[in-house]
Amino acid sequence: MTPAGVVLDLGNVLIDWQPALAIAAGVGSVEAEKFLTADDFDFMAWNHEQDSGRSWADGVDEVRRSHPHWLPHARAYLDHFPASLSEVPGSLEVVRDLHGAGIRLVGLTNWSDELYYPHAAPHFEVLRLLDDVVVSGEVKAAKPDPRAYEIAADRAGLPFDRLAFVDDKQLNVDAAAALGMDGILFTGAAELRTELRSRSLPI
Template sequence: MSEIRHIVFDIGKVLIHYDPNLPFRRLIPDDGERAAFFSTVCTHEWNLEQDRGRRWDEAEAVLIAEHPDKEELIRSFRRHWAEMVPHAYDATVEILEELIADGRDVTMLTNFASDTFAEAKEMFPFLKKPRGVTVSGDVKLIKPDQAIYRLHADTFGLTPSATLFVDDSAPNVEGARAAGWNAVLYSDSATFRADLVRYGVL
């Protein structure tokens, strides 16, 4: 096992909670109707294009043209975004801050729209503590595209074999491994801490 010199964090569902149901339980109280809305209107695939760099006004226009009766609900996705990220995962943030305090090289690689990430940094100031971040919406690439891992490594001078990445998405973890990184799937802070011990980081 190579010595780990760089630790790269995903953000959503690793450092901060994310759940679009939170505001929409109020806006669409019926569970079935809400599930149908997320499976046919504001889908994961639609939202991923904002992570890839599409502007919200363009994204909303596409859906409103297809679902004019849902205009207010479509606009509510961005309007109530802050409610979707209600808190940090304190135990994982503690690990991040511990690594930085120990002098470890910590960066972040995230699928995130540019404007909502700017908001997230103000809501969660610890996101400003790592050495840097690659935001998919800024670079117009998304995980698990190999190009975003290469870009992150080049931007921050990371040696792939000496890099450990943590993400809550199995495809993103596999993408990192395909790029030559070490990578672990996040489930909870205790498991992640054990992973760091196993890799000799803690």
């Protein structure tokens, strides 16, 4: 069955996210690498808490209490966050074609609402082509939590089995497929276009 809508991850699918660039802007590239590969601190797990709805003030306070030696690095990421963002090559054109064909398009992103709305929403054309965006920090549900996919399907106005889902993380694709969505692992815009065409979408 040809999907009637497409649910798209944002980070590293539509918008390239490189946290090292933001951290390096504050403390330098060597320190950024140390922070992101530290044995005593899991940056991705810490960031996921803010993506799931914890405030950045509380997130930074946690670092201050538990890992004070990493506090300048955590602050650097927050203070220079826009430096971590850029367009994923080719993705805008894919979304533009889907939008032009009248395909229902919903973003589903693990992203803090405190950072998404000021630093992403106003600045990337691709986001303005989406019919809606589900921001995990706002709805307090982050992938692979099934609730995040349920909210996206509700925003799309379509059942799971009429939606294709695109993400760069296999874990998130598998979670979508378990709910009945047509999961597509993103490896690049050209490959995504091929995958969507194979599903008879007009792109």
